[in-house]
Amino acid sequence: MFLALRELRHSRLRYGLIGAILALVAWLVFLLSGLANGLATDNGSAIQHLNADYVVFQSGARTLLHRSILPMQTVQAVKQVSGVQDAAPLGQFTITVQRVGSSEQIDATVLAIDPTSFLAPPIITGTGLDSANQNGVVLDRTAQRHGVKLGDTLKVMPAGQEMTVVGFTEGQTYSHLPVIYMDIPLWQSLRFAAPGSAGAITDPISAVAVKMDSAAAARVAADVPGVEVATKDSTLQNLPGYKEETGSVNMIQAFLFIIAAFIMAAFFYVLTLQKSNQFGVLKALGASTRFLARDLVGQVLLMTIVGVIVGALLSYAVAAIIPAAVPFALSTGLVVVYGGVLLLVALAGTLLSLFQIARVDALVAIGRVD
Amino acid sequence: MHSVPLVNSGGGQPGPGNAGWNGARPAANPVLLVRELVKEYKVGDGTVTALRRVNLAVFAGQVIAVRGRSGAGKTTLLNLIAGLDDPTHGLVVLFGHDLAKLSERQRTEMRRTELGFVFQAAHLVPALTARENVEVPMRLAKVARTERERRSHEALSLVGLAEREQHRAPELSGGEQQRVAIARALVHAPRLVLADEPTGNLDSHTGHAILDLMRNVAHQAGIAFIITTHDPAASAMADAVYDINDGVLTPGQR
Numbered sequence: 001m002f003l004a005l006r007e008l009r010h011s012r013l014r015y016g017l018i019g020a021i022l023a024l025v026a027w028l029v030f031l032l033s034g035l036a037n038g039l040a041t042d043n044g045s046a047i048q049h050l051n052a053d054y055v056v057f058q059s060g061a062r063t064l065l066h067r068s069i070l071p072m073q074t075v076q077a078v079k080q081v082s083g084v085q086d087a088a089p090l091g092q093f094t095i096t097v098q099r100v101g102s103s104e105q106i107d108a109t110v111l112a113i114d115p116t117s118f119l120a121p122p123i124i125t126g127t128g129l130d131s132a133n134q135n136g137v138v139l140d141r142t143a144q145r146h147g148v149k150l151g152d153t154l155k156v157m158p159a160g161q162e163m164t165v166v167g168f169t170e171g172q173t174y175s176h177l178p179v180i181y182m183d184i185p186l187w188q189s190l191r192f193a194a195p196g197s198a199g200a201i202t203d204p205i206s207a208v209a210v211k212m213d214s215a216a217a218a219r220v221a222a223d224v225p226g227v228e229v230a231t232k233d234s235t236l237q238n239l240p241g242y243k244e245e246t247g248s249v250n251m252i253q254a255f256l257f258i259i260a261a262f263i264m265a266a267f268f269y270v271l272t273l274q275k276s277n278q279f280g281v282l283k284a285l286g287a288s289t290r291f292l293a294r295d296l297v298g299q300v301l302l303m304t305i306v307g308v309i310v311g312a313l314l315s316y317a318v319a320a321i322i323p324a325a326v327p328f329a330l331s332t333g334l335v336v337v338y339g340g341v342l343l344l345v346a347l348a349g350t351l352l353s354l355f356q357i358a359r360v361d362a363l364v365a366i367g368r369v370d
Numbered sequence: 371m372h373s374v375p376l377v378n379s380g381g382g383q384p385g386p387g388n389a390g391w392n393g394a395r396p397a398a399n400p401v402l403l404v405r406e407l408v409k410e411y412k413v414g415d416g417t418v419t420a421l422r423r424v425n426l427a428v429f430a431g432q433v434i435a436v437r438g439r440s441g442a443g444k445t446t447l448l449n450l451i452a453g454l455d456d457p458t459h460g461l462v463v464l465f466g467h468d469l470a471k472l473s474e475r476q477r478t479e480m481r482r483t484e485l486g487f488v489f490q491a492a493h494l495v496p497a498l499t500a501r502e503n504v505e506v507p508m509r510l511a512k513v514a515r516t517e518r519e520r521r522s523h524e525a526l527s528l529v530g531l532a533e534r535e536q537h538r539a540p541e542l543s544g545g546e547q548q549r550v551a552i553a554r555a556l557v558h559a560p561r562l563v564l565a566d567e568p569t570g571n572l573d574s575h576t577g578h579a580i581l582d583l584m585r586n587v588a589h590q591a592g593i594a595f596i597i598t599t600h601d602p603a604a605s606a607m608a609d610a611v612y613d614i615n616d617g618v619l620t621p622g623q624r
Contacts, residue, residue: 003495003497003498006498007497010497010538011497277493278495281495282495282506283478284452284487285482285507286482286483286511287478287482363454
């Protein structure tokens with residue numbers, strides 16, 4: 001690093017420009033990562049944070065909650081299977097509500113649960129669901145953007161059934177909509193308001209959330225009639241539009257990494273070519289290829305680390321001012337992982353330069369052509 | 371000029387086999403022995419012979435001038451002596467080691483510790499100060515910082531540039547840069563310095579001063595110099611003069 005540090009200090013403009021390019025690439029990577037993560041979170045954070053390992057659906061529902069209807073007895077049937085730790089009913093429905101005193105209509109996804117089960121969401125304001133207050137609901141705090149407050153009365157459109165907001169939770173969205181948690185009976189009265197809409201099932205639910213291992217899941221699929229079993233992750237992946245959204249952004253990210261590798265490789269290669277003469281002289285003086293390679297790699301790593309840090313700071317700055325409606329979620333873990341990938345990409349970008357260093361001829365460099 | 375006495379460097383760490391750059395060395399064994407050296411290059415379908423059965427012996431403290439026009443084979447000879455290139459036939463024995471029997475790594479190690487180079491252009495690293503440039507061979511040899519600083523200051527004092535040690539290479543004149551290059555060639559106490567047209571890019575006054583400096587160092591520190599040159603002044607200050615013509619090395623007249 002002896003030469004690397006002094007060159008960085010001496011040629012501030014040249015290395016500053018390259019560092020700025022690295023920072024911009026890192027910034028773009030982090031912004032896209034934040035967007036991809038934000039979209040994924042916005043689409044399915046309620047499933048991501050579901051306190052269960054598996055979800056049991058009606059057979060043929062293809063792991064889609066809105067297609068699945070099971071009788072409540074399925075919960076007991078699942079619980080009786082060997083290896084199942086716990087099981088709880090889950091209902092799902094998309095509704096439109098209106099705050100009393102406001103004309104704004106709010107789309108939301110209802111997740112119906114047993115308030116005493118392990119599916120009860122963590123409460124950040126107010127209280128949790130209570131079977132004694134069947135019209136009480138808990139909303140994801142993103143609903144607050146629409147002016148919903150604790151104690152508000154919400155009217156279900158168009159029927160006009162009323163609910164009271166008793167608490168708020170967070171990180172609970174589904175299909176880009178805030179989740180409204182409610183007790184099963186209230187959900188049943190909304191979802192199956194039309195006579196005969198539940199078919200022959202008298203006490204319907206959408207699915208059963210289960211805590212169990214893979215062996216028990218196989219037994220549930222085999223022993224409980226009329227069901228199919230999916231892991232929480234495959235349930236998330238099968239959410240409508242989830243794979244398409246995250247897949248598109250992930251593909252852009254993958255191409256960005258490839259482009260970043262080429263950009264970095266080109267910059268480092270040009271830098272190395274410019275210094276070929278210097279490397280040759282140093283070789284003639286007794287510098288090994290390893291010594292020169294270590295210096296180059298150290299210089300590249302230092303510039304990339306600074307670029308990644310600057311890129312991350314810029315991304316956090318954008319995150320702070322970005323409108324709340326834009327789904328953007330940049331976690332420290334994500335920054336560390338993608339920063340690490342960028343470092344690896346930068347190292348890959350030095351391979352061509354290292355090859356150039358290895359083939360620098362001291363004789364040519366010192367101009368001995370006599 | 372620049373006849374700074376070479377004081378004993380005390381706790382210095384001379385390179386392997388060195389007595390330190392101020393230590394007198396017995397001249398019994400040659401530092402360099404070249405026997406029947408031939409170098410041929412393939413050019414297209416033909417062969418060009420750059421050196422023809424060259425013989426040479428150089429002893430500690432001796433200054434050898436090799437004169438010849440461009441393309442005569444001077445630089446090829448230095449390349450082979452430095453182990454930067456391989457001969458077609460013949461033998462180069464440097465400090466008792468047959469170069470043909472050394473690995474590339476061993477040759478690099480030998481260049482790092484036993485040889486000094488002065489090129490026609492100074493070839494200093496522009497991002498480094500004069501002192502840092504002089505320190506380069508010692509950094510490559512992993513010499514401790516305090517020792518590096520002491521010896522580089524001593525070497526720059528020797529070439530009369532102690533006051534300019536914090537200046538970067540582009541801030542120095544051509545003559546000053548060449549003097550820094552000489553300090554760099556001497557700082558790690560080599561046993562042999564190969565100087566390829568060291569005054570070629572300098573005005574005659576500066577060139578003579580540089581040659582004077584090299585002769586003083588050679589005689590006082592016991593370091594051998596091989597200087598290739600077109601400059602008649604270099605011949606005048608050398609202990610022995612050789613002419614090289616069409617790859618044939620012969621003893622020359624001053």
